[in-house]
Amino acid sequence: xxxxLDSSSAKKMHAYHCANQCTWCDGCGDYGIWTAVKRSLxxxxxxxxxxxxxxxxxxxGNTSDKLxxxxxxxxxxxxxxxxxxAKLANPKIPVLxxxxxxxxxxxxxxxxxxxxxxxxxxxxxxxxxGNYGLTTGQASSLTQQGQPMNSSPNGIPEHTLNAMDFVFxxxxxxxxxxxxxxxxxxxxxxxxxxAHRGFxxxxxxxxxxxxNYFATHEMLLERCYDANTExxxxxxxxxxxxxxxxxxxxxxxxxxYQCEDIPSFYERLEPRRGRRTTxxxxxxxxxxxxxxxxxx
Ligand SMILES: Cc1ncc(C[n+]2csc(CCOP(=O)(O)OP(=O)(O)O)c2C)c(N)n1
Numbered sequence: 330x331x332x333x334l335d336s337s338s339a340k341k342m343h344a345y346h347c348a349n350q351c352t353w354c355d356g357c358g359d360y361g362i363w364t365a366v367k368r369s370l371x372x373x374x375x376x377x378x379x380x381x382x383x384x385x386x387x388x389x390g391n392t393s394d395k396l397x398x399x400x401x402x403x404x405x406x407x408x409x410x411x412x413x414x415a416k417l418a419n420p421k422i423p424v425l426x427x428x429x430x431x432x433x434x435x436x437x438x439x440x441x442x443x444x445x446x447x448x449x450x451x452x453x454x455x456x457x458x459g460n461y462g463l464t465t466g467q468a469s470s471l472t473q474q475g476q477p478m479n480s481s482p483n484g485i486p487e488h489t490l491n492a493m494d495f496v497f498x499x500x501x502x503x504x505x506x507x508x509x510x511x512x513x514x515x516x517x518x519x520x521x522x523x524a525h526r527g528f529x530x531x532x533x534x535x536x537x538x539x540x541n542y543f544a545t546h547e548m549l550l551e552r553c554y555d556a557n558t559e560x561x562x563x564x565x566x567x568x569x570x571x572x573x574x575x576x577x578x579x580x581x582x583x584x585x586y587q588c589e590d591i592p593s594f595y596e597r598l599e600p601r602r603g604r605r606t607t608x609x610x611x612x613x614x615x616x617x618x619x620x621x622x623x624x625x
Pocket of ligand 1: 386387388389390404405428429430431432433436456458460461462463464469
């Protein structure tokens with residue numbers, strides 16, 4: 330399924346254009362995800378001055394200066410708390426956070442846990458290339474067990490974390506999967522994620538031709554399929570979990586699970602109830618000098 334881009338959408342997409350040159354390797358999945366993110370924003374009617382794009386550290390994080398929009402590029406593994414804080418301060422703007430599998434399932438995995446269970450009203454996009462790309466191919470917890478990597482040439486001894494099993498154990502309200510070679514599918518799931526009420530988890534399986542020899546572009550092309558066009562309805566968490574976890578033969582993509590009935594973290598914050606202004610608008614200048622003078 331391809332979504333034609335009409336000339337006015339192309340023009341709007343150009344608004345995200347940035348002259349900085351891309352530094353990703355030839356064949357890197359980051360190129361496709363970069364395009365799909367811009368398309369999904371344009372097709373959601375969001376202009377660069379209306380969105381906050383938060384990037385973790387990594388190859389994918391270098392997208393932060395390859396497109397326009399309000400952007401943040403933070404510490405490795407820490408993008409979720411920053412993005413959540415920004416969203417809570419100004420819930421009027423859509424917030425998208427992007428992290429690699431090293432950042433999100435190894436170094437900063439605690440933040441992902443609380444992002445999902447808190448149901449922060451934001452989109453989280455996992456750039457899942459199965460390794461630490463920017464630091465030249467170390468194993469993450471999503472690298473296959475036994476797979477030789479640059480700093481573990483005999484293969485890692487730990488078993489691979491089943492990312493989807495883990496995510497579903499946290500009772501998410503939105504889970505989708507796509508892959509970096511299918512821009513139309515990525516665009517579709519990203520648009521749904523942006524429109525979601527709470528924390529939308531989007532797993533994008535990504536080719537990394539330089540360091541990942543086990544989940545190549547060709548392998549993903551062969552195995553990934555659109556589960557929604559094959560009749561999967563994203564309403565049953567147990568069914569979705571089962572479908573998402575089993576990737577041995579085919580890899581189910583699309584919107585796997587969504588529940589809009591659960592209020593987001595912000596909606597459950599008692600002190601914010603009934604407020605028309607945002608925290609960002611309520612910031613006051615406070616003279617802290619009086620406290621400093623007390624200790625002089
Ligand atoms: C707190 C901290 N720890 C470690 C690093 C070193 N570091 C930079 S990028 C990176 C790996 C990134 O891998 P991943 O998060 O999977 O993203 P990718 O490069 O694959 O897109 C590491 C370990 C760092 N910059 N900051």
